[in-house]
Amino acid sequence: MRTLIRNAAWSILWDGAAHAYANGRDILIEGGRIAAITPHAAAPFDGEIIDAAGMLAMPGLVNIHAHPTTEPGMRGVREDHGVPEQQMTGLFERSQAYRLDEAGREAAMRLAYAELMAAGVTSLVDLTAPFPAWMRVMRDSGLRVWAGPGFASAQWGMTAPQTVTWNWDAQAGQRGFRAAQSLMDEAEADPSGRLSAIVFPAQIDTVEEELLREAAALAHDRGRPFTIHIAQAVVEVREIIRRHNRTPIQWAAEIGLLSPTTVLGHCIFLDEHPSIGWHTRADLGLLAEHGVAVAHCPTPFARYGEQLRDFGTYRARGVRMGMGTDCAPHNLIEEMRLAILLARGQRHDLAAADTAMVFHAATVGGAAALGRPDLGRLAPGMAADLVLVDCAHPLMVPARDPLRSLVHHAAERAVKRVIVGGETVWRDGRPTRYDVGNAAGILAESQARALRDAAGRDYLGRDGDAITPLSLAMMA
Ligand SMILES: [Zn+2]
Numbered sequence: 416m417r418t419l420i421r422n423a424a425w426s427i428l429w430d431g432a433a434h435a436y437a438n439g440r441d442i443l444i445e446g447g448r449i450a451a452i453t454p455h456a457a458a459p460f461d462g463e464i465i466d467a468a469g470m471l472a473m474p475g476l477v478n479i480h481a482h483p484t485t486e487p488g489m490r491g492v493r494e495d496h497g498v499p500e501q502q503m504t505g506l507f508e509r510s511q512a513y514r515l516d517e518a519g520r521e522a523a524m525r526l527a528y529a530e531l532m533a534a535g536v537t538s539l540v541d542l543t544a545p546f547p548a549w550m551r552v553m554r555d556s557g558l559r560v561w562a563g564p565g566f567a568s569a570q571w572g573m574t575a576p577q578t579v580t581w582n583w584d585a586q587a588g589q590r591g592f593r594a595a596q597s598l599m600d601e602a603e604a605d606p607s608g609r610l611s612a613i614v615f616p617a618q619i620d621t622v623e624e625e626l627l628r629e630a631a632a633l634a635h636d637r638g639r640p641f642t643i644h645i646a647q648a649v650v651e652v653r654e655i656i657r658r659h660n661r662t663p664i665q666w667a668a669e670i671g672l673l674s675p676t677t678v679l680g681h682c683i684f685l686d687e688h689p690s691i692g693w694h695t696r697a698d699l700g701l702l703a704e705h706g707v708a709v710a711h712c713p714t715p716f717a718r719y720g721e722q723l724r725d726f727g728t729y730r731a732r733g734v735r736m737g738m739g740t741d742c743a744p745h746n747l748i749e750e751m752r753l754a755i756l757l758a759r760g761q762r763h764d765l766a767a768a769d770t771a772m773v774f775h776a777a778t779v780g781g782a783a784a785l786g787r788p789d790l791g792r793l794a795p796g797m798a799a800d801l802v803l804v805d806c807a808h809p810l811m812v813p814a815r816d817p818l819r820s821l822v823h824h825a826a827e828r829a830v831k832r833v834i835v836g837g838e839t840v841w842r843d844g845r846p847t848r849y850d851v852g853n854a855a856g857i858l859a860e861s862q863a864r865a866l867r868d869a870a871g872r873d874y875l876g877r878d879g880d881a882i883t884p885l886s887l888a889m890m891a
Pocket of ligand 1: 480481482644680741
C-alpha cells in the first residue's frame with residue numbers, strides 16, 4: 416500500500432535535532448512508514464493520492480496521560496468542583512461519589528477517542544480500571560494506544576471533607592496486577608500492531624511498596640514504559656511524608672520507580688511548590704537525574720487554581736516534558752496553548768514557554784517517554800502518523816506561521832485529516848473506522864444514573880446535584 420501526500424503547502428519536518436518548517440513537499444508513505452519526503456514534483460503516481468495543497472502536514476500528537484473511559488462522563492460536573500478542605504482538589508470526593516457503569520464507560524471512550532483524533536492525537540496512553548469492551552474499542556479506533564490497565568492495593572475513602580482514608584486490600588492489589596498483566600499481553604499480541612502496554616500502578620499513595628517494586632521490575636523485564644499518578648494532590652504528598660518522611664518523588668526514587676522509561680503524571684506538587692513548601696528542595700533534581708518524563712496536563716489543575724511551577728523551569732532544570740489531557744475535553748492542542756500561558760503567568764516571563772517548546776513536548780517528548788523515537792516526527796523511516804491542517808480556515812489565516820495559528824487560534828477546528836500508519840482514521844469531523852453512533856445518548860443516561868446513585872456512596876449521602884450543583888440556578 417503506497418500513499419502520496421502531495422504538495423503540502425507547509426510541513427513540519429524533523430531535521431535530526433528539531434522540528435523545522437518546509438514548503439511544497441511530497442510525503443511518500445509505504446508500508447505504514449514514511450519512505451521519502453521530497454520537493455513537490457508533478458509526476459504520475461500509482462497509489463492513493465492525498466492532495467495537501469493549502470494544508471499543513473505535521474506529526475501526529477502523542478498524548479501520554481488520558482482517561483477516556485471515564486472523563487467524558489464528568490462533563491458538566493467537575494469543571495467548578497473542588498473541596499476547599501483538601502486544598503481544592505475534588506479528586507477524592509468525586510472518585511468516591513461517582514461511578515459510570517460499563518455502558519457509560521464504553522460510550523465515553525468512543526466519544527473521547529473521536530475527540531482525541533479531532534485534535535490531532537495519533538498516539539495515546541489510555542489509563543483506566545479495565546472493563547470488557549475496553550480493548551475492543553481501542554482496537555476499532557485505529558489509533559496507536561498504550562493500554563494502561565490500573566491496579567491498586569487501596570481505595571480512597573472519605574468520611575468528612577477534611578479526611579481521606581486509605582482502605583487497604585493487598586490481595587485485591589495482587590489480583591489487579593495479574594489481570595493487568597494478561598491485558599497487557601493481549602494488547603501487545605494484537606495483530607494490528609498498534610496496541611502496546613504501559614505498566615500502571617494507579618497512584619503512589621494507593622499501591623503497597625512490594626507491589627510497586629514488582630510492577631517496576633515487570634516494566635523493566637518486558638521493556639514496557641511505567642506510569643503512575645504522583646504529586647497530584649496536597650493530600651497525597653502530606654500522606655506520603657507522614658508514612659515515609661520524604662516526598663512522593665523522593666520515595667519513588669528510593670524504591671526504584673524512576674527511570675528513563677517512567678512517565679509521571681502529574682508532578683505538580685513538588686517539595687518547592689508553594690502549596691507544599693517542604694524543606695528538601697530535591698524533587699526537581701531527582702526527576703532530571705533519573706531521566707523520567709513528566710506528563711504535563713494543565714487543565715485539571717488550573718480548574719482548582721493550581722499549576723505546575725512551571726513548564727520552562729522544569730525544562731531548564733533538565734526534566735523531560737510530555738503532554739497529556741487527563742480530563743475532558745481531550746484537546747491536546749488547547750492543552751499546549753494553556754501550558755504556554757500558565758508558564759508565562761507563573762514566571763512573569765515570555766521565555767518560560769513558547770510554541771516550539773510545547774509542540775516538542777507534545778510530539779517527540781511524549782514519543783521519547785514511550786521509548787518510540789519513530790513517532791512524533793516526520794522524516795524518512797518514521798511511522799506515517801500525520802495530521803493535515805487546513806491553512807485556509809478563517810482561524811488559521813494569515814497562515815504566516817501555521818503552528819502558531821493552530822496552537823493559539825484554530826486548535827481542532829482546522830484539523831482536516833488524521834493518519835495513523837498511513838491509514839486515515841479521522842476525516843472531516845468523524846472517525847473513519849467506527850461509528851460514534853448513539854454514544855452521547857448512552858453516556859447522558861449513564862451520567863444521570865451516576866449522579867443519582869452518588870447518594871448511596873457520598874459520605875454525606877448527597878446526590879450529584881447536591882455535590883456538584885448546576886452553574887446557574889433553575890428558574891422557578
Ligand atoms: Zn490521571
